[in-house]
Amino acid sequence: MAKPQTIYSSAPACVYRNSPQELLGTFSHRSSRSVSPTMCRRTGSIFCAWSLLFLAEVCAQSQRRPAFTCGGNFSGESGVIGSQGYPGVYPPNTKCVWRITVPEGKVVVLSFRFIDLESHTLCRYDHVDVYSGHVNGQRLGRFCGTFKPGALVSTGNKMLMQMVSDANTAGSGFLAVFSAAHPHEQGDQYCGGRLDKPSGTFKTPNWPEKDYPAGVTCSWHIVAPKHQIIEVKFEKFDVERDNYCRYDHVSIFNGAEINDARRIGKYCGDSPPAPVFSEGNQLRIQFLSDLSLTADGFIGHYKFRPKKFPTTTAPPTTTTQPATTRPIPLKYSVALCQQKCKRRGTLDSNYCSSNFVITGTVITAVVRGGSMYATVSIISVYKEGNLAIQQAGKTMSTKIVILCKKCPFIRRGLSYILTGHVDDDGRGKIAPQHFVAAFKTRNQKGLNVLKNKRC
Template sequence: MWTVTWSVWVPLVFGSVFGQRQQRPMFTCGGNITGTSGLIGSQGYPGVYPPNTKCVWRITVPQGKVVSLTFRSLDLESDGLCRYDYVDVYDGFVNSQRLGRFCGTARPGALISNHNRMQVVMVSDANTAGSGFLAGYAAVRPNARGERYCGGLLDKPSGTFMTPNWPERDYPPGVTCSWHIIAPKHQIIELKFEKFDVERDNYCRYDHMVVYNGAEMSEATRIGKFCGDSPPAPIYSDGSHLFIQFISDLSLTADGFICHYTFKPKNSTITGSPVPVTAAAPTTAGPIALAYSEALCKQKCKRSGTIENHYCLSNFVLTGTLVSAAMREQSVLATFSITNVYKEGNLSIQQAGKSMSTKVTILCKKCPLVRRGLNYIVMGHVDEQGQGIVSPQNFVMPFKTKKQKDLAVLNNVRC
């Protein structure tokens, strides 16, 4: 007998003098669900689900547990990008990360939330329909073992992880996978990518993979953000944890990637990778000015240091074309059309289609001296409102194509 605490029970009476012999749950359109285990299903399952509906199930399990959702049956209109009828699974309720979007008849592995809540949304359009879905949910321990759709805890001395569907077909749209690799104390983690093919974009805004030092995601611990078809150079952790997240949007997909990891002694020699390099200390020591002052702008305007030794102390690093420059008392409000972003921080960036721009205040109108229509490498700081600030201490220089390779190497530097 199935047990569904929130659904309506309808008896199925067989031709018997003994009356009721079996019961089947009737699944309705969404609901708020609590408990440690149970079933959810599309409206009317196993009958054909209705057209033009959106049903939302909110699952809550006890604190200290996470939700594991396993599809027992899936039969929705099939489409490569799941644009018509689909089931979305989210890691939480409001503004939460989508774990995956599913349609057709291929069932994914278990989907695991990061906390004690999960939301399931089914949408149908006006046309083709099937029997919908049936899924079981259960409260499990965080990082519990078992087959899952993607992501998970990896703590063996070596292993492999990959995007869903690898290598048979492209990774699916609308998916998020998170891997947490844990080595013993006094060991570090090496990542080597055998193959890598993720939707290409200059800023990796769409499909991308991000690697973080430590067990959590934060801008301060980000090692690199990757997309395109060039495998990243080998990556090494600072300590015994790495966190890797892969995200695909709902448009183009590609082959994906396969990556091998290995634990190594902390003091072992690492060769062949620019990633673990730490940039040298900049020659411009001391606090960076974020406001105009007469004394600041009386300093001799002479760029010192190199791209490498300014990179880590800059909040943002970009290349772009100066499209406008407006005087603001003794400062200049400069607008750059962005060519590439190597370090974003909290810089406010405006986007229109695939064009990106940002406004930067150059505190001293003659230092650095910039001209409209020219291309620049710009390194600077960001104030509390997300406004880019460039003072004479920051690094700005005309951009030449030969510098692109140097910047690409710095994009992998751990600061």
């Protein structure tokens, strides 16, 4: 009888303490023909040696599992990066940095396959930051919660990821893959890039010959000189339609990074959005298509404008229809805002006369002219009407305009009961006479009663 021996495979978990004959016998469940000790003796030691090597490789393939650590350096054409301990819960109070390098002359394309971090509207707590480059690079985005962003593309051959966790809530972390791509390739997978000429054009892959492909993300970073802003217009637009633009869509962000708090709008459908104007000298446009339906795509144009250029459109909302916002006539606006700021009636008396009734937290509030433009993270919807609501994972938000910036006065970071009217473009408008009040948990019972009220 052969002397028992220990055989180690390349996977640490694959350790056998059996004779070769016993080991080969265990392979019978993987093959239609058993490899028996008798067969081993008949065919000779070469067959046995080959079989043992094959078995070791099978075990290595089936049991090899990457161990994800806190940070590291990755290089090559592609790779997989996971948070520390993934898919287990990531540890608290950590800061992990991963540096990615692909061959010279190529760019890094990073795609999240899974993400589960403590959720917060502005990702103030646990979060993952992605930067183009290793040192002093431009941040491409900050991410948390469970909503997977589209692919992120660096401007050079380096990318940096940084994950920070605090002492409290934790999840399973993230799993992401990176690959090397040719910059600004006009093929079926990659597009986008940096646009810094005074005017230019951007379009979906394959335009106009055929539909854009499934499963792509294009990210255009438009940079104007300081003291200038950017105007974007879509000439043709046809992207898979959905009421909340949850599938294929175009998002436009103020600034250089993908950041929900700075999103101007999210668009889909077959009607070109209204012209969009940046607040500063940078815009980021992201197009994402999922793995199902596709459409013709779009072609858009941009140009730089003087910062004092008088815009006639307010930032558009998430919509599948044109989002042209009609400005409020100056005389009407002034007269409206000169009235004494006093709330009229109660929530009960205002419920039926309002187009929408929601509770939510103000996450952005920007004054333009005499009005305030706010983004509200929705807690609950009691009366929706035609209010345009955008959804990212489990989070819903909407855009509203306080016609008189100080009446009613709202503050960023606080929660409110909001009522008002909805214009033709789905934007909520709140005038001084509409009911707005600080939201407290005890208000929910009364709001649920009103929700079932017949108007």
